Amino acid sequence: MSPGPDGTVASRREVLSRALVEEGDRLYALALRTTRDPDLAADAVQEAFASALEKAEGFRGQSRAGTWLHRIVFNKSIDLLRRRRRYEPLPEEESDELTADDDRLAHGGSWARPPDDVLLGVEAKAALERALEDLTPLQRAVFELKETEDRPTGEVADILDLTPGAVRVHLHRARLKLRARLTHHFRGRDATPSADEAQP
Numbered sequence: 056m057s058p059g060p061d062g063t064v065a066s067r068r069e070v071l072s073r074a075l076v077e078e079g080d081r082l083y084a085l086a087l088r089t090t091r092d093p094d095l096a097a098d099a100v101q102e103a104f105a106s107a108l109e110k111a112e113g114f115r116g117q118s119r120a121g122t123w124l125h126r127i128v129f130n131k132s133i134d135l136l137r138r139r140r141r142y143e144p145l146p147e148e149e150s151d152e153l154t155a156d157d158d159r160l161a162h163g164g165s166w167a168r169p170p171d172d173v174l175l176g177v178e179a180k181a182a183l184e185r186a187l188e189d190l191t192p193l194q195r196a197v198f199e200l201k202e203t204e205d206r207p208t209g210e211v212a213d214i215l216d217l218t219p220g221a222v223r224v225h226l227h228r229a230r231l232k233l234r235a236r237l238t239h240h241f242r243g244r245d246a247t248p249s250a251d252e253a254q255p
Contacts, residue, residue, distance in 0.1 A: 071107050074120035081121075081204060082128045088199035089132040089192045099135055103127040125214040129196055136192060186236035194229040201226050 075082070082103070086096035107127055187195055193215070200211045201222070212219045 068108055070120050071104075071124065074124055075104055075107075078121040078124060082124060084203070085125060085196060085199055086128050086132045088187070088195045088203075089129060090136055091188060091195075095132070095135050095139070099128055099131040102135075103131045106131070122210055122213055125200075126216065129215060132196075133192060182237055183233065186233050189232055189236060190229050194225050194232070197222055197225040198229045198233075 079100075082100050083096055086099040086103075087093060090096050090099065103124065107124055187198070190198065196215060197211060200206045200214060201208070206214075208219045208222050211217075212222045215222070217225070
């Protein structure tokens with residue numbers, strides 16, 4: 056979606072208004088995944104749209120209106136978290152390079168059942184939502200855009216102002232953390248317990 060042929064601010068506002076209607080649910084989903092708070096998510100979307108309308112002249116159509124709005128929503132979500140002092144990730148958690156801790160997580164337990172099969176269960180979906188709380192807001196946003204919305208890596212990079220390589224790193228890191236939290240589900244509930252686990 057791009058600005059109207061006349062290129063006026065009014066035509067850009069119309070484009071952005073249509074994009075909000077078309078992308079509204081996904082914008083809220085991104086804000087909610089990032090903030091983990093329905094009220095903050097709603098505020099982020101509202102502030103983002105107000106900001107987008109104010110900056111309509113800055114939208115030149117180089118990217119889709121929906122992509123541009125997603126970027127603003129993510130930035131507003133992070134701003135709100137910082138205002139509430141809820142966003143203080145460790146530097147290594149936001150690094151665009153894989154670390155020794157990532158390597159340690161990568162050598163965790165294996166899954167007896169395919170993840171997709173496990174995650175179809177209601178209980179496992181609830182466990183996944185709890186596990187997502189352990190991710191940083193950036194990792195949750197990458198996970199939402201890539202895994203839930205199935206957006207191309209390049210578009211996710213554009214939305215989050217990352218390089219494609221950084222998107223892959225943060226997605227990998229998110230998957231490793233989730234695997235670490237959900238290992239007991241992925242190993243299978245019917246697996247025979249070890250001698251230590253069988254002790255009362």
